[in-house]
Amino acid sequence: MEFIQKKTADSAVxxxxxxxxxxxxxxxxDRYEGQLPECGFCExxxxxxDCLQGPCISHPFKDSNKLGVCGKDKDILAVQSLLRLVxxxxxxxxxxxxxxxxxxxxxxxxxxxxxxxxxxxxxxKNLFENGGVEVKKELxxxxxxxxxxxxxxxxxxxxxxxxxxxxxxxxxxxxxETLLWAFKSSLLGCMVHWLQGNLKxxxxxxxxxxxVEVNLGxxxxxxxxxxLYGYFSPILKHKIAEEAKKKGVHVTGxxxxxxxxxxxxxxxxxxxxxxxxxxxxxxxxxxxxDQFVNPSLSxxxxxxxxxxxxxxxxxxxxxxxxxxxxxxxxxxKSFDFRRNIPRDIPDVKENAMMGxxxxxxxxxxxLGALNKGKLTGIAILSGSNNVKYTQDQEILTMAQxxxxxxxxxxxxxxxSVTLAKYGFLNPSTRDKNCGKALSxxxxxxxxxxxxxxxxxxxxxVDLLFNIAKAGKKGLKDxxxxxxxxxxxxxxxxxxxxxxxxxxxxxxxWPALPVTGSMKAMETLTQFCYENFGSKLNIIxxxxxxxxxxxxxxxxxxxGKEGFGMSGKPxx
Amino acid sequence: xxxxxKCTGCHQCELWCGTEIASVSKELYQAIHEDPHPVPRVxxxxxxxxLQCRHCEEAPCIEACPNGTxxxxxxxxxxxxxxxxxxxxxxxxxxxxxxIINPSASMxxxxxxxxxxxxxYPICAEVCPTQAIxxxxxxxxxxxxx
Numbered sequence: 001m002e003f004i005q006k007k008t009a010d011s012a013v014x015x016x017x018x019x020x021x022x023x024x025x026x027x028x029x030d031r032y033e034g035q036l037p038e039c040g041f042c043e044x045x046x047x048x049x050d051c052l053q054g055p056c057i058s059h060p061f062k063d064s065n066k067l068g069v070c071g072k073d074k075d076i077l078a079v080q081s082l083l084r085l086v087x088x089x090x091x092x093x094x095x096x097x098x099x100x101x102x103x104x105x106x107x108x109x110x111x112x113x114x115x116x117x118x119x120x121x122x123x124x125k126n127l128f129e130n131g132g133v134e135v136k137k138e139l140x141x142x143x144x145x146x147x148x149x150x151x152x153x154x155x156x157x158x159x160x161x162x163x164x165x166x167x168x169x170x171x172x173x174x175x176x177e178t179l180l181w182a183f184k185s186s187l188l189g190c191m192v193h194w195l196q197g198n199l200k201x202x203x204x205x206x207x208x209x210x211x212v213e214v215n216l217g218x219x220x221x222x223x224x225x226x227x228l229y230g231y232f233s234p235i236l237k238h239k240i241a242e243e244a245k246k247k248g249v250h251v252t253g254x255x256x257x258x259x260x261x262x263x264x265x266x267x268x269x270x271x272x273x274x275x276x277x278x279x280x281x282x283x284x285x286x287x288x289x290d291q292f293v294n295p296s297l298s299x300x301x302x303x304x305x306x307x308x309x310x311x312x313x314x315x316x317x318x319x320x321x322x323x324x325x326x327x328x329x330x331x332x333k334s335f336d337f338r339r340n341i342p343r344d345i346p347d348v349k350e351n352a353m354m355g356x357x358x359x360x361x362x363x364x365x366x367l368g369a370l371n372k373g374k375l376t377g378i379a380i381l382s383g384s385n386n387v388k389y390t391q392d393q394e395i396l397t398m399a400q401x402x403x404x405x406x407x408x409x410x411x412x413x414x415x416s417v418t419l420a421k422y423g424f425l426n427p428s429t430r431d432k433n434c435g436k437a438l439s440x441x442x443x444x445x446x447x448x449x450x451x452x453x454x455x456x457x458x459x460x461v462d463l464l465f466n467i468a469k470a471g472k473k474g475l476k477d478x479x480x481x482x483x484x485x486x487x488x489x490x491x492x493x494x495x496x497x498x499x500x501x502x503x504x505x506x507x508x509w510p511a512l513p514v515t516g517s518m519k520a521m522e523t524l525t526q527f528c529y530e531n532f533g534s535k536l537n538i539i540x541x542x543x544x545x546x547x548x549x550x551x552x553x554x555x556x557x558x559g560k561e562g563f564g565m566s567g568k569p570x571x
Numbered sequence: 572x573x574x575x576x577k578c579t580g581c582h583q584c585e586l587w588c589g590t591e592i593a594s595v596s597k598e599l600y601q602a603i604h605e606d607p608h609p610v611p612r613v614x615x616x617x618x619x620x621x622l623q624c625r626h627c628e629e630a631p632c633i634e635a636c637p638n639g640t641x642x643x644x645x646x647x648x649x650x651x652x653x654x655x656x657x658x659x660x661x662x663x664x665x666x667x668x669x670x671i672i673n674p675s676a677s678m679x680x681x682x683x684x685x686x687x688x689x690x691x692y693p694i695c696a697e698v699c700p701t702q703a704i705x706x707x708x709x710x711x712x713x714x715x716x717x
Contacts, residue, residue, distance in 0.1 A: 037698045040586040040599050057582060060603040061589035061611050515600045540600035 002542065003033060008391035010421060012216045012348035013273040019344075020279065025303065027275050028294065032387045044516030045081035046074055050168045060516065070170070078517035079178045080168055082493070085513070086182045087165050089494035090189035092291055094157070096231050097124060097196045103235030104203055108320050116202040124195050127188070131155035135191060140468035143502060150531055152184040152501065160188040175523050183501050189491070190461060190498030197458015200234065204261040207357040207456040209448065212258050214420040217349030218266040219282040220250045224335035226328065227268060227277060228253045229297065232289030232311040234260055239324035240287070241265065249331050255292035255384070255414060257457055259355045267417040271488065272385030272392070278304045282343040285331035287311055292384065292414075292489065305341065307334050352425035353450050354416060357459040358466045362445055366408065367471055370478060374437045376406045377479030377557035380460060380504070381452070382495060384414035386486040388510050392418050394485035394546040399424055399452060401550035406435035407557060408442075409452040410463070416454035424452040464502055476503030476533030479557045483507040485546065496536060505534040507553055515540050573621050577703035580619035584695035584704060585611040591694045592687065607677040612684035613695050614671065621704055623695065624671050624684035626650045632663035632672060632683075641681075644688060651685035 007029045008014055020027050041047040041057040048068055049055040056068035058077050067073055072080070101124055103109065104117060111117035126132040131154045136144050147153040154160055164181040167173050173181070201207060219225050226249050228237055234257065241263035244251045253265035254274050268277045271292060277283050278300050286301060286308045301308040309327060310316075317323035369375045379402050385391050395418055402409050403424075411419055423429045431439050433451040442449045455463060468475050482499040484492055487508055499506045514520040515538065525535040539549075586599075593609035594602035602609055613623040630650050633641045640656045641663050643649070652663075657680040664672045664681060673682040686706075687693040696704045 037583070037587065039581070039700075040583065040590070044599065044603060046603075059582060059585070061585060061593070061609050064616065511600065516603055518604055540598075542598060542600070 002388070003036070004029070004388070004390055006390045006393075008273060009393045009396055010215075010269075010273060010391060012346045013269065013276050013391065015346060016276050016279050025279070025300070028272065028296070028387050031296070041516075042081075043513060045078035045513035045520070046516035048072060048077050048080065050080075058516065075175050075517040075519040076173075076178065078514040078520040079175045079182075079523070081513040082520070083164065083167055083178055083182045083185075085490045085493045086185050086189075086497060087161065089490035089492070090161060090185045090192075092489070092491040093189040093192045093196070093494065094128075094161075096291070097192050097199070099231075099233040100196060100199060100235070101125075103233045103320065104199070109203065109235050109238060111203045112205040113202045117199065120195060120199045120202055124192070124199070127154065127156070127191060127195065129156050131159070132191070135195070138465075140465055142468060142474050143465075146532070147187065147501065150180065150183075152180055152187060154184065154188040154191055157188070160185050175517075175519055176527055179520075179523055179527065183497055186494045186497035187501055189494040190501075193495070193498075194458045194461040194465075197456065197462065200457055201357075204234075204238070206359055207259070207355045207459065208261070209353050209360060210259055210261075210264055210355050211448075212264050212352050212354050212420075213266045213349045214352050214417060214425075215267075215349045216269060216277065216280060216346050218252055218268055219277065219280060219343075219345045221282065221343050221345055224249045224284045224331045225282050226251045226331040227283050227286045228256045228265060228288075229274065229286055230255050230289035230293035231257075231291040232287075233320065236311060236320040236324060237265070238263065239320045240327055243324045243328045244331070247328050247332060249328050249335075256289075258417070259456060264354075267420070270385060270392070270417045270421065271414050272387065272486075275300055278306050280344050280346075281338075281341045282345050284334040284338060285309065285327065287327055291491070305338065350420060350423050350426055351428075352416075352420035352454070353427055353448055354420070354425060354454040355456045356453045357456050358463050360446075361453065361463075363463065363466045363470060365445060366441070367467060369437075369441045374406070375408055375441065376554070377481065378408045378410060379553070379557070380480070380482040380499070381409055381411040381415045381419070381485070382413065382460075382482060383484035383487040383492050384489060385418070386488045386510060389486050392421065392486075394509065394549070395419065396422055397546035398483065398485055398550045398553070400433070401547060401554065403434045403438060403451050405554055406438040407554070408438060410455055410460060411452050412455045412460050413457075416452075419452050420454070425450045425454055461498070464504070468502075474503055474533065479559070481505045481507065481553060481556060483553060485509055485549070500528050500534050500536045501532055503532050503534045505537065505556065507537045507539070507549070509539065509549070511538050511540055512536075514538060572705050572707055572709065573623075574703045574705070575618075575620045577701045578615070578619045578621055579701055579703075580615050581700065582615050583698050583700060584613045584621050585615060587694050587698040588613050588684075591690075593682075607675075610673055610675055610678075610682050612671075612673075612682065621695065621699075622669060622671055624650060624686065625669060626686065627668075631666040631668065635662040635666040637662065647688060649686050649688045650683075651688060652681050652683055654680045657681055 046058045053069040058074040059065045123134050164185040238260050252268045254268050283306045427448045427450045430451045482504050496506045529535050589609040589611040590599050590602040640653050659679045661674045664674045675682050696706045
C-alpha cells in the first residue's frame, strides 16, 4: 500500500506527466494507484488458482483456512508461486530463440558464419530435445558436475518444462524439490539465452561496441519515425532496418535489442515510460512484439492517433522481407497523414557505447585486478523498471555508489538503456563517475570505455563462463554479485535463478512472491548457499532507500558480513 | 455499512486489519510471521459477508462487562475494549449477538473492532476492492442520536 510521490527520475519523461494529466490520459502510474492496495495474498505468494475448486488462499491470521482445498500449505503455495513465474520466464526465452531459429532456417538471411550457425542451430535443437550433450561440453566443468549431481542439469523441454509444470497440478513434492524443479527450468532458460547470443553473433557477425544515442531526443522531427517495441524476430527487425534505410525512415526501439548489426536501433526510452513516445506526436508507426510491451499501448495509440501493427499475429505475412516492406511503406504513409499533428520532441539525448562482450573486453585483465584486490568486486546490474519504485532511481543510485567504491559494473538489456539515459554508458563521463582504481582499469581496457559496460545479448553468461574457466576458483569465491533493483518480468526471475545456480549471489527487488512462507525464504537462502555457495536474497523490508541497498551489497562484496568471499558463516 | 451483494469474500479486509491494527510491525511481510499471530477484528466466514462490530446502541457487551472494560467513546459512540483492565472472563463473548468478539487465549484479552477509532477512517473500508465495506452516516438507521 505505497504511493510513490516522485514518479520518475527522468526529466524528459517528467515533462510529459503534466501533459498526460491535462489531457486526462491514464498512464502506468495512475493505473498502479488505482490498483492499490494490491492483493496481499498474491503479493506474498499465499494464493493459488491452479484448479477450479479454488481460488484458494492460506490465511496468515486465521486457522480455519490455512490449507488450500487440495491441501497445499503456505510453504508449497509460496514456492509454487515462484515456480509459476519461472515457467513463464523460461518460455519467454524459448519463444525468443524459436522465433530467431525459424527465421534463420527459412534462409531469409545469409549468415555471416554459415558453419557456426548450422552448428548452433543443431545445438539448440538438441537442447530442446535432450538437454544438449554438446552444450554441456562447452560449460565450465565445475557447473556441469554440480548441476548433474543435484539433478538440475537441463534435459530438454519435456523433462525441464513439462515435468516442472506438473508440480502445480499435484503430487507431494516438498519445498526443496519444487525449488529444484524451478532451478532446472531456469537453467534451460539461461542456456537458451546464452545460445541465442551465440546465434546472433554467428548470423550478424561478432559483437562490436557501437555508439548509440538514447532517450526521447532520438526521434526525428522531419522524417518518419518507426518504433519497434519489445521482442520479436531479429530477422524481421533486420529486414525492417534495411528497408527503412533505403526509404529514409528513421527506425528506433523501445525495450528492444538496440544492436542488430550492421544496424542500430536507438532506444527511445525504457520499460517504465514506454507509453511516453506516443505522446510526443512523433511516433508515426509502432510495430510491437509481445514480451515487454504493455497492452495499454493499444488504447493509447487510438487516443494519440498512432497506427500500431503486431508482429505476432496468427494471420500475418509469413515472408519477413515482404512484411518489412509493407511496414516501412505504412510508416511513410502515416508520416504524410500525420503532418498536421504537432511534434513535441524534448531535446534530451545521451551518447552510449553498447555491445561489449568477452571477445572485446580483456577478461584476464579484469580477473587480475580482482585478484590483486584493486577492484572491490563486480556487480551485474539487470532488470527493467517497476512502477513500485521511482522510475530509474534505484538502479541509478546503486550504479553511482558501486562505481565510487571501485566496483566494476556490468549491465545488460533494459538496465543498460536505463543507465545510458543518465550518461553512465558515455565514455566521456567515466573519470567523474568512477573511483580511481576502477577508472585506471577501465582506461587500460581500451579507448572508448564507459563507466558501466553494457554486455550484448547472452554475453553476461559468456563472461561468467569465461571467468569460471580462466580462474582457479569457482565463481562463488569471487566478489561478484548480481542485482535486479527494479525487477518486473518473469524472464528476469529466470535470469536471477540462473545466476544463483552459477554461484553468484543475487539481490532481487521487489521481493519475490515467497514472503508468505518463512520456509520458502530460508530454502532460497540457506539451501542455495549449501548447494551453490550463493543466495537469492529476498529483502522484506520495504522502507529501505536505494543508497542503503547499495551499502548492503557493498558490505557483501567486501566480505564484512563474513559472507561468501571470506568463507565465514553469517553472524 | 456492508453491502452483501458487492462482497466477493476476498479476505483483504481481514488481511489488512490484521496487519495495520493487530500486528506489532505494521508491515505485511513481517506481520505474517509474527507469533502469536495478529488477530483481525473483521471476519469473512462461510458466506461472502464481512462481519465486524455493529457498535450497538444498546450494547449487551457493555452491560455484561463486570468491570467497565468494555466502554463507549462518548464523542463518537464507538464501543471499544480497554485492554489493560480486561480480566478475560469472556462474558462479552457470550452475549454478543453477532459473535464478533474474539477471546484471545494467547493474549488473555477480548479482541474486537473499534472501527479504527484512532485512525480516522477504518482500514477495512479503505482496502475493500469492491467498496462493499463503506463508512457512511445513516441517520435513518438509529433510534436516537448520540
